[in-house]
Amino acid sequence: MTETRVDTRASGTAVGVFNADELEPGGVRAVQVGRVGVVVVRKRDGSFRALRDRCPHQAAPLSEGPLRPKVISSGPGDYGISEDREILHCPWHNYEFDVDDGISPTDPKKLRVACYPVTVVDGVVTVHMKGKAAE
Numbered sequence: 001m002t003e004t005r006v007d008t009r010a011s012g013t014a015v016g017v018f019n020a021d022e023l024e025p026g027g028v029r030a031v032q033v034g035r036v037g038v039v040v041v042r043k044r045d046g047s048f049r050a051l052r053d054r055c056p057h058q059a060a061p062l063s064e065g066p067l068r069p070k071v072i073s074s075g076p077g078d079y080g081i082s083e084d085r086e087i088l089h090c091p092w093h094n095y096e097f098d099v100d101d102g103i104s105p106t107d108p109k110k111l112r113v114a115c116y117p118v119t120v121v122d123g124v125v126t127v128h129m130k131g132k133a134a135e
């Protein structure tokens with residue numbers, strides 16, 4: 001895991017974790033932001049998302065699971081691939097989490113992973129956290 005620059009001037013803490021060009025679209029990388037393990041993913045459109053790197057089921061590292069397009073369906077026999085939604089699969093029991101909101105399509109009311117804002121600042125992927133989590 002990699003930790004680089006810490007900027008506490010804004011509200012919360014922004015931590016630069018790696019250069020954006022180090023992760024190709026479709027890539028997944030584990031980073032440590034203070035005390036929190038975070039998984040950064042890069043979607044097919046090149047944008048980044050950051051989620052807690054801990055499955056809510058039995059605490060598997062989600063960074064070890066594959067990132068795949070979300071399967072969509074309007075009913076039995078009709079299946080397709082979402083153009084813009086992507087799913088991170090847990091490596092242990094294959095629970096799925098939408099990387100845009102951390103919600104599991106399997107049980108959207110109960111299964112969710114924390115998401116963190118992520119930006120690219122001067123070419124560096126930067127994860128933003130509130131409170132003392134990133135200290």
Ligand code: FES
Binds near residue numbers: 057093
């Ligand atoms: S630990 Fe993730 S689905 Fe079981």
